[in-house]
Amino acid sequence: MSSIVGIDLGTSTSEIAVLKDGKPFVIPNDLGEFITPSVVGLDDDGRIIAGRQARDQLLLKPDNTVIEVKRLMGSDTTVTMGGKEYTPQQISSYILSYLLACAGKYLGEKIERAVITVPAYFSDWQRRATVEAGQLAGIKVERIINEPTAAALDYGLEHLQECRNILIYDLGGGTLDVTVLEMFEGVLDVKASSGNNQLGGKDFDRRLMNYLLDRFTAKWQVDLSEDKRALMRLKEAVEKCKIALSEHEEYQLIIPFFTTSGGNPVSLEETVSRELFESLIKDLIDSTAEQINAALADAQLSAADIDLILLVGGSTRIPYVRRFIEKALGQSPQALVDPDLAVVRGAAVQAGIINNDLSPEKDIIITDVCPYTLGISVLDFVGGFPVTDAYDVIIPRNVTIPVVKEKIYGTVADNQTQVEINIYQGENRKASQNNFLGKFMLKGIPPAPAFQEKISVSFAYDLNGILQVEGKIISTGKKANLVIETTGAKMQKEVDLDGWEKAPHARKYKAILRKAARMVESGKAGYYAIEMESLMRKIKEGLVLGETKETLDAWKEELHEIIYELTEESDV
Ligand SMILES: Nc1ncnc2c1ncn2[C@@H]1O[C@H](COP(=O)(O)OP(=O)(O)OP(=O)(O)O)[C@@H](O)[C@H]1O
Numbered sequence: 352m353s354s355i356v357g358i359d360l361g362t363s364t365s366e367i368a369v370l371k372d373g374k375p376f377v378i379p380n381d382l383g384e385f386i387t388p389s390v391v392g393l394d395d396d397g398r399i400i401a402g403r404q405a406r407d408q409l410l411l412k413p414d415n416t417v418i419e420v421k422r423l424m425g426s427d428t429t430v431t432m433g434g435k436e437y438t439p440q441q442i443s444s445y446i447l448s449y450l451l452a453c454a455g456k457y458l459g460e461k462i463e464r465a466v467i468t469v470p471a472y473f474s475d476w477q478r479r480a481t482v483e484a485g486q487l488a489g490i491k492v493e494r495i496i497n498e499p500t501a502a503a504l505d506y507g508l509e510h511l512q513e514c515r516n517i518l519i520y521d522l523g524g525g526t527l528d529v530t531v532l533e534m535f536e537g538v539l540d541v542k543a544s545s546g547n548n549q550l551g552g553k554d555f556d557r558r559l560m561n562y563l564l565d566r567f568t569a570k571w572q573v574d575l576s577e578d579k580r581a582l583m584r585l586k587e588a589v590e591k592c593k594i595a596l597s598e599h600e601e602y603q604l605i606i607p608f609f610t611t612s613g614g615n616p617v618s619l620e621e622t623v624s625r626e627l628f629e630s631l632i633k634d635l636i637d638s639t640a641e642q643i644n645a646a647l648a649d650a651q652l653s654a655a656d657i658d659l660i661l662l663v664g665g666s667t668r669i670p671y672v673r674r675f676i677e678k679a680l681g682q683s684p685q686a687l688v689d690p691d692l693a694v695v696r697g698a699a700v701q702a703g704i705i706n707n708d709l710s711p712e713k714d715i716i717i718t719d720v721c722p723y724t725l726g727i728s729v730l731d732f733v734g735g736f737p738v739t740d741a742y743d744v745i746i747p748r749n750v751t752i753p754v755v756k757e758k759i760y761g762t763v764a765d766n767q768t769q770v771e772i773n774i775y776q777g778e779n780r781k782a783s784q785n786n787f788l789g790k791f792m793l794k795g796i797p798p799a800p801a802f803q804e805k806i807s808v809s810f811a812y813d814l815n816g817i818l819q820v821e822g823k824i825i826s827t828g829k830k831a832n833l834v835i836e837t838t839g840a841k842m843q844k845e846v847d848l849d850g851w852e853k854a855p856h857a858r859k860y861k862a863i864l865r866k867a868a869r870m871v872e873s874g875k876a877g878y879y880a881i882e883m884e885s886l887m888r889k890i891k892e893g894l895v896l897g898e899t900k901e902t903l904d905a906w907k908e909e910l911h912e913i914i915y916e917l918t919e920e921s922d923v
Pocket residue numbers: 360361362363364365389421498522523524525526527551552553590593594595597663664665666667668669690691
């Protein structure tokens with residue numbers, strides 16, 4: 352039977368593996384590397400390149416090279432390469448195509464099916480975008496599985512007899528996931544996942560970069576905000592420095608001919624100690640206690656109930672991360688899985704399960720959860736008074752998947768003939784304070800007095816973590832369901848952003864949005880343009896959709912940080 356491969360499509364790096372003789376085997380790329388940079392570029396002939404070759408041209412051709420596209424998956428932000436626009440799905444599909452071509456050559460067969468991993472905390476949109484990337488790469492995505500769950504499968508396959516509570520802490524280039532699971536005689540039962548889609552190594556790089564830029568501009572009074580190449584060189588040097596500090600107490604960071612001042616070349620030279628670096632990132636890592644506590648609480652376990660902590664993701668090599676975990680959970684994590692390859696190995700195990708490639712004595716079963724609460728907006732009556740915008744939960748977070756839940760609702764007005772079903776993800780009791788996922792109209796309700804006609808709404812959350820919603824008029828059996836289109840452009844149409852200025856709290860965000868737009872237009876945003884545009888869009892969309900003030904302020908703060916960093920220098 353043809354192989355199904357497992358693919359870890361990461362923010363910084365990607366890997367591909369297959370089950371061979373009952374064991375996961377990571378397939379090297381055509382350069383013999385097991386780990387491929389998640390970088391895509393255009394070469395001199397305008398051909399798409401991916402992996403190391405694209406990574407190597409990053410400094411020379413920043414305008415023709417795209418990095419860290421995973422953080423944009425599921426959004427409608429596009430990236431520009433060689434003056435042409437690409438969706439995040441397209442860019443991801445080039446990474447997939449490259450991995451698939453390498454694996455196909457290595458295995459001597461055309462690969463047509465794959466299991467792809469995503470962060471457990473990836474939303475519906477982000478998952479759909481990942482499936483689309485697979486389709487664009489010409490394969491059938493057999494299953495989307497959660498990265499920490501994959502890591503657990505890798506561990507579980509070798510430890511089938513154990514009974515333990517396991518906590519997996521996965522901190523990669525761009526995302527954090529915390530997953531708690533129970534392992535019992537070959538059954539891996541995920542109890543709860545929590546996470547942050549926007550936290551990882553790239554944020555630690557950014558912190559160190561800001562620190563160095565501040566010092567450099569103070570010293571030399573130069574404006575680097577438009578020098579894309581200098582910023583890229585700095586980003587690269589900073590990552591090297593960060594990685595070195597995981598082993599060494601101190602690192603000498605030198606960038607020769609970094610820029611010019613008064614016509615003379617100046618280099619950037621700094622000694623960075625581990626202690627200094629830790630002080631710059633400490634708050635980010637400490638903040639992950641929130642996800643650890645949330646996952647434990649949902650699993651109804653305490654730190655003392657955890658028998659084993661597994662660390663996954665390149666960023667868990669940072670010594671401070673280990674110290675933090677020890678403090679937070681009162682025990683040391685164990686080096687029982689390969690932090691770089693556990694996810695892809697687990698994806699290969701899942702592929703093997705689907706393809707019936709595992710021998711019977713290696714029987715392993717895995718269950719997973721939906722980490723989010725999902726529901727719809729309804730008109731509720733509290734003490735006899737109508738409350739609009741109430742959020743009615745249909746699938747509570749961390750229930751085992753696949754799951755189908757149905758609820759029955761009544762019409763609220765006499766002779767009501769249609770109902771709009773708005774779907775949200777989140778925990779807030781006010782529907783509009785949660786993430787809006789989509790909506791549809793159910794028409795043709797027979798005219799009748801209020802409350803008489805009944806409508807059922809069913810949510811089906813499948814093994815891939817993808818939601819299907821259906822509404823049905825019970826008396827007639829007429830159905831309607833939400834068809835979510837994956838391409839960002841269609842999402843854009845749904846939300847009319849033109850009206851953002853009329854949103855209730857818009858005033859508070861106007862100035863910063865204007866400023867950011869000016870910087871992007873004038874080219875001042877340089878390397879940060881994509882990120883700034885994505886944040887600007889998020890804020891506008893958030894205003895229109897009634898996102899919480901907390902979230903809006905967090906995005907504003909992120910935008911502010913970037914602007915601050917870019918203007919600081921030119922204002923000196
Ligand atoms: N020794 C190290 N010390 C500190 N950070 C490291 C080390 N090695 C790698 N990293 C960082 O780990 C990150 C990459 O990790 P990994 O490959 O697990 O992430 P990813 O799978 O690409 O991302 P994600 O899972 O978030 O999508 C990068 O930010 C990299 O700088």
